[in-house]
Amino acid sequence: MTPLLQVTDLTKHFPVRGGAPGSVAPIFAGPRRLARTLAAPGKDPSSSATRDSARHAESTHQTPRSDPQTSARHPLGSSLLRSQRGLIKAVDGVSFSVDAGQTLGLVGESGCGKSTTGRLLMRLLDPTSGSIRLDGQEIAELRRSGLQEYRRRVQMVFQNPSSSLNPRQSVGSAIAAPLLAQGIEPPGGVKAKVRDLMDRVGLRPDHYNRFPHEFSGGQKQRVGIARALALDPHLIICDEPVSALDVSVQAQVINLLQDIQRDTGVAYLFIAHDLSVVKHFADRIAVMYLGRIMEHGPTHEVFGAPQHPYTRALLSAVPQAAPDADRSGRIRLTGDLPSPADPPSGCVFRTRCPAYAQLGAEHQELCRTKVPHRAVACHHTELVGERLRTAVAATD
Amino acid sequence: MATTPQGSTSTPAPMLDIRDLRVSFPTDDGVVHAVNGMDLTLARGETVGIVGESGSGKTVTSQALMGLFKDTSATVTGEIRLDGEDLVPLTEAQMRAYRGKKIAMIFQDPLSAMHPFYPVGAQIAEAYRVHNKVSKKAAAAVAVDMLGRVGIPDPARRYSSYPHEFSGGMRQRAMIAMALVCEPELLIADEPTTALDVTVQAQILDLLGELQSETGASVIMVTHDLGVVAEVCHQVVVMYGGECVEQATVADIFRDPRHPYTQGLLASMPSLAGKSERLAPIPGFPPSLLALPDGCLFADRCPQTHLVPDQACTTTRPTLTGGAGSASHPSRCHLTLTEPVREVAR
Numbered sequence: 001m002t003p004l005l006q007v008t009d010l011t012k013h014f015p016v017r018g019g020a021p022g023s024v025a026p027i028f029a030g031p032r033r034l035a036r037t038l039a040a041p042g043k044d045p046s047s048s049a050t051r052d053s054a055r056h057a058e059s060t061h062q063t064p065r066s067d068p069q070t071s072a073r074h075p076l077g078s079s080l081l082r083s084q085r086g087l088i089k090a091v092d093g094v095s096f097s098v099d100a101g102q103t104l105g106l107v108g109e110s111g112c113g114k115s116t117t118g119r120l121l122m123r124l125l126d127p128t129s130g131s132i133r134l135d136g137q138e139i140a141e142l143r144r145s146g147l148q149e150y151r152r153r154v155q156m157v158f159q160n161p162s163s164s165l166n167p168r169q170s171v172g173s174a175i176a177a178p179l180l181a182q183g184i185e186p187p188g189g190v191k192a193k194v195r196d197l198m199d200r201v202g203l204r205p206d207h208y209n210r211f212p213h214e215f216s217g218g219q220k221q222r223v224g225i226a227r228a229l230a231l232d233p234h235l236i237i238c239d240e241p242v243s244a245l246d247v248s249v250q251a252q253v254i255n256l257l258q259d260i261q262r263d264t265g266v267a268y269l270f271i272a273h274d275l276s277v278v279k280h281f282a283d284r285i286a287v288m289y290l291g292r293i294m295e296h297g298p299t300h301e302v303f304g305a306p307q308h309p310y311t312r313a314l315l316s317a318v319p320q321a322a323p324d325a326d327r328s329g330r331i332r333l334t335g336d337l338p339s340p341a342d343p344p345s346g347c348v349f350r351t352r353c354p355a356y357a358q359l360g361a362e363h364q365e366l367c368r369t370k371v372p373h374r375a376v377a378c379h380h381t382e383l384v385g386e387r388l389r390t391a392v393a394a395t396d
Numbered sequence: 397m398a399t400t401p402q403g404s405t406s407t408p409a410p411m412l413d414i415r416d417l418r419v420s421f422p423t424d425d426g427v428v429h430a431v432n433g434m435d436l437t438l439a440r441g442e443t444v445g446i447v448g449e450s451g452s453g454k455t456v457t458s459q460a461l462m463g464l465f466k467d468t469s470a471t472v473t474g475e476i477r478l479d480g481e482d483l484v485p486l487t488e489a490q491m492r493a494y495r496g497k498k499i500a501m502i503f504q505d506p507l508s509a510m511h512p513f514y515p516v517g518a519q520i521a522e523a524y525r526v527h528n529k530v531s532k533k534a535a536a537a538v539a540v541d542m543l544g545r546v547g548i549p550d551p552a553r554r555y556s557s558y559p560h561e562f563s564g565g566m567r568q569r570a571m572i573a574m575a576l577v578c579e580p581e582l583l584i585a586d587e588p589t590t591a592l593d594v595t596v597q598a599q600i601l602d603l604l605g606e607l608q609s610e611t612g613a614s615v616i617m618v619t620h621d622l623g624v625v626a627e628v629c630h631q632v633v634v635m636y637g638g639e640c641v642e643q644a645t646v647a648d649i650f651r652d653p654r655h656p657y658t659q660g661l662l663a664s665m666p667s668l669a670g671k672s673e674r675l676a677p678i679p680g681f682p683p684s685l686l687a688l689p690d691g692c693l694f695a696d697r698c699p700q701t702h703l704v705p706d707q708a709c710t711t712t713r714p715t716l717t718g719g720a721g722s723a724s725h726p727s728r729c730h731l732t733l734t735e736p737v738r739e740v741a742r
Contacts (some may be wrong), residue, residue: 109593216681247620251664251677258674273593276623280666280675303668317598318668319623323646325669327627332602333595336563370688 002136003097004267005121005235010130012091012116016341043295088341090116092291093130094369098235098284101261103268105282105299107275107314111337113291114271118237121269122156123147134235152182155228159240161220165212170225172198172208178230197226218249222256229260237269242277253280275318279303287311290340290348294377307376309384310349331388346370347379355380358387410437411614412582417474419453419460419638426686430456432638432693434474435716438631440581443608443615445625445646447661451682454618457635458584461616462501463491467590478582497527500575504587506567510559510574517543517555520574527578542573547603563604565596572603579611586618601628622665626650637683637693640716644725654718654727656698694731704730 092114098104101126106114119125121132123139132139134150142150155178158164165174175194186193195205201222202341212220221241228236242250254277260266272278278285281297286296287310295308306312313331320327333352338344344351350367359367363380372379380387404665419431431453438444446454460467463473476483478498483491486669503509512521520539521532528535536555543551546569559567568588575583585604589597605628608615617629625632625646632649634642634657642655653659660678680697683689695701701709708714708730718724 109595218681247622247661248449248664248678249681251666251675252679254666255675255677274664275594276668279668313595315668317594318628319597319601319621320669321622321626321650321662321665321667322669323626323650325626330598332598334599336565336596337593 001099004102004135005269006133006136006269007097007117007121008131008132008133009096010091010094010117010120010132011089011128012113012120012125013128014088014090016086016088016101028234029046061265071228081101086341089291089343090340091120091127092343094288094291094293095292096286096296097178098267099267100234100267101265102284103261103270104283105285106271106288107273107278107285108288109273109314109337111290111340112288113340114288115239116275117288118156118239118269118271121237122154123150144252148182152184152231152238153234155233155235156237156239157221157224157228157241160244161217161224164224165220167212170209170211171203171215174212174223175226175230178227182231184231193230194226197229200229200260201226216247216249218252221245221253225253225256225260229264229266232264233266235267235269237271240273241270241273243272250277257281275303275315287314290338290343292348292371292377294349296375307381307384308349308378309353309355309388312388313352313354344368347372347377349378355384355387359383403463411440411479412436412438413475414457414461414478414614415475415477417457417460417476418472419456419465420471422469423686428685429688430638431460432688433716434633434635434638434640436633436640436643438582438614440614441608442493442631443617444631444633445617445619445627445629446633446635447619447622447625449620449682451685452635453638454635455586458586458616458618459503459573461582461584462495462499463488466491473568477628495609496523496580497578498580499582499584500578500580501584501586502571502575502588504567504590506558506564506571509571510567512559514558515556516559516562516570517551517557520570520577523574526575538577539573542577543570545607546570546573546576547599548573564592565599566598568592568600569603570598570605576607576611577611579613581612581613582616584616584618587620588617589624590619590621597624604628622650622661628639634661637688638685639693639728641694641729642725643716648725652724654724655694655729656731657694658727660697660699694726700731 031062094113094117096277104387108114116125120127127140139150165171172194173217175197176190179190179193195208198207203219203222203226212223215223242253245253255307257268258281261268270282271277282299284297285299285302287294287302287308289310295302295306295311302311303315306315309331313333316330317333331354333354334351338348340352346366346368347353350356353367356364356367359380363383366379370379378384414434414436415432417431418429421428421430434453434457436444446457448454460472461476463483464484466486472484474484478494484492510516517536517539520542521535524530524535524538525532540551540555543554548554548566562570568735577584588604589600592600595728602623604615617624619625629646630643632646633640634649634655636657642649642653642658649658650662653662657678660676663676664678666675678697678706684691689695689710691708691712692698692714695709698709712730714728716728718726
């Protein structure tokens with residue numbers, strides 16, 4: 001059976017452009033650079049740009065380089081005032097699939113690329129490379145009518161219900177907007193369909209002509225969900241749909257999303273940073289770190305027996321709402337997330353990996369030099385378990 | 397790792413004693429009653445968690461403790477006794493002697509709590525010089541030392557960095573350094589880790605625990621996350637509609653939640669440990685602080701009102717009862733007055 005959504009080697013690199021303090025020199029060098037830009041549009045490796053990138057490199061300790069192949073694929077020209085200084089590898093070779101009627105949870109810390117992945121799937125961004133297939137159809141090839149049809153089948157619920165609703169649009173007309181945009185006339189008319197949707201998400205019919213500011217956060221998120229449901233999509237991308245809500249309201253929205261899935265068979269890509277919510281909600285889980293998927297599998301496996309040291313650390317960092325819980329053997333990560341503009345070579349997690357220091361020289365060599373292309377993106381899953389125990393014992 | 401907050405020992409005279417604290421603000425729409433009778437006691441070296449949802453009054457309570465409503469249109473009544481002295485009647489000028497020195501605060505968003513145009517170290521040194529007559533140089537040395545203690549690498553160099561040059565976790569570390577530089581006896585942490593990722597949150601909570609055991613400060617941890625409470629607190633105060641609805645030790649609040657709101661809060665949380673059952677959300681929404689009902693503030697969302705005779709829930713505001721002497725910890729509910737009825741409710 002082909003999955004509903006198949007994502008293969010999805011990659012999105014953003015150019016880092018100039019504009020940092022101290023880069024006024026190119027402006028004054030303008031006339032010269034302008035002449036050169038005009039002479040050779042699209043590439044402008046001017047001396048000042050090189051100098052700038054060298055200075056930038058100094059401030060970030062390391063040279064923001066990209067492998068020649070990537071650069072070749074993305075000839076990003078520099079303009080008169082801005083020059084390219086590197087690439088942010090927001091999503092770097094991500095593969096996963098979502099089956100019809102299932103939920104995939106995409107978890108990770110801020111900056112790991114989970115939201116970018118969601119935006120790529122919506123085609124709000126175009127991928128640098130890789131493939132996204134919905135029912136076998138490659139979405140990068142879609143144009144106009146094909147894309148419109150795709151957007152009918154894939155909808156999105158955003159994190160912040162206040163900013164994703166137009167403050168001057170009544171909620172009834174916000175929910176009707178997708179139907180009008182697609183030119184769909186449901187049997188019984190648009191208004192009846194909207195009232196039906198409002199009823200399904202727990203809004204009262206008299207809310208139809210009200211405006212977003214009259215609603216609480218939880219109600220606004222219900223409006224967002226009704227709007228996403230208007231076109232009977234096959235897949236809804238939920239980007240942190242409950243993280244702006246209070247606990248008691250969060251539970252209402254989670255239950256609502258689950259009821260909708262049970263009734264309509266819609267599939268969710270559930271992007272969240274709250275592991276407890278994802279564990280509760282998702283059938284499968286993909287854990288992202290610095291643009292890559294570290295571990296991917298059924299929820300009970302990933303949470304029950306995490307293999308990757310990052311998954312283990314992430315799980316043990318979650319505060320447990322149980323005072324009697326066993327808190328020994330916790331893994332604490334040190335330091336901050338490395339910059340995605342300059343990720344570590346080889347395994348991106350190695351700089352914070354609690355087991356790395358415990359590995360032998362040749363094992364470390366492998367971590368430094370090779371990207372682990374495995375289901376669990378770690379070269380040493382077998383070794384890591386026991387090394388982690390040593391590391392934890394040392395710190396306790 | 398934070399010291400496990402269980403089995404608090406016998407309570408000496410409380411360092412902080414809040415009695416019937418009320419805070420209200422006049423607005424164009426009427427008077428907003430943000431805090432409506434808050435009681436709290438805190439012993440030296442202990443950590444109390446104030447839990448509640450947005451609008452429950454937990455942040456306003458902590459701001460009132462800092463005396464941030466002096467010279468404003470807000471009305472603050474009740475008692476806030478710090479080592480026996482009432483802070484409520486103090487003027488802004490008198491409060492300054494306490495603020496930073498005896499009570500310090502860590503804010504949720506350090507980027508907006510710090511001045512963007514001054515180096516981080518200079519801001520810490522300034523906080524020190526307000527209360528200590530030392531040279532700028534000496535204060536700078538103290539600030540560098542403090543940055544080192546909160547785990548910022550290369551503190552001498554980072555002294556001259558600006559807030560925007562720090563990562564979120566480092567900024568919160570610097571914020572903690574600023575709050576602790578005068579060695580306050582009471583530290584108020586208002587959602588200190590809410591803006592942080594979970595791995596960084598774990599680091600910051602550990603750090604707070606370590607520094608607390610070094611300095612012996614008492615901590616008020618304001619949070620919406622019961623997980624954080626279970627990790628770091630000894631005592632918990634649950635707030636709803638500006639009232640303290642339940643106060644207990646951490647062990648008791650999870651084992652034997654008394655107030656229906658606390659029970660609802662626990663049931664609506666997805667857990668990482670347990671199996672995934674359907675969540676039990678609390679229906680409805682919190683009350684408007686502009687027009688509070690006469691009865692229990694939680695009555696219209698409470699599943700147990702039918703167990704209370706004479707519709708007392710909608711007519712009479714319950715008081716915080718139980719605690720000292722009785723078998724149970726204090727809770728603001730008519731049901732807890734009648735033990736057998738509570739058993740039926742389960």
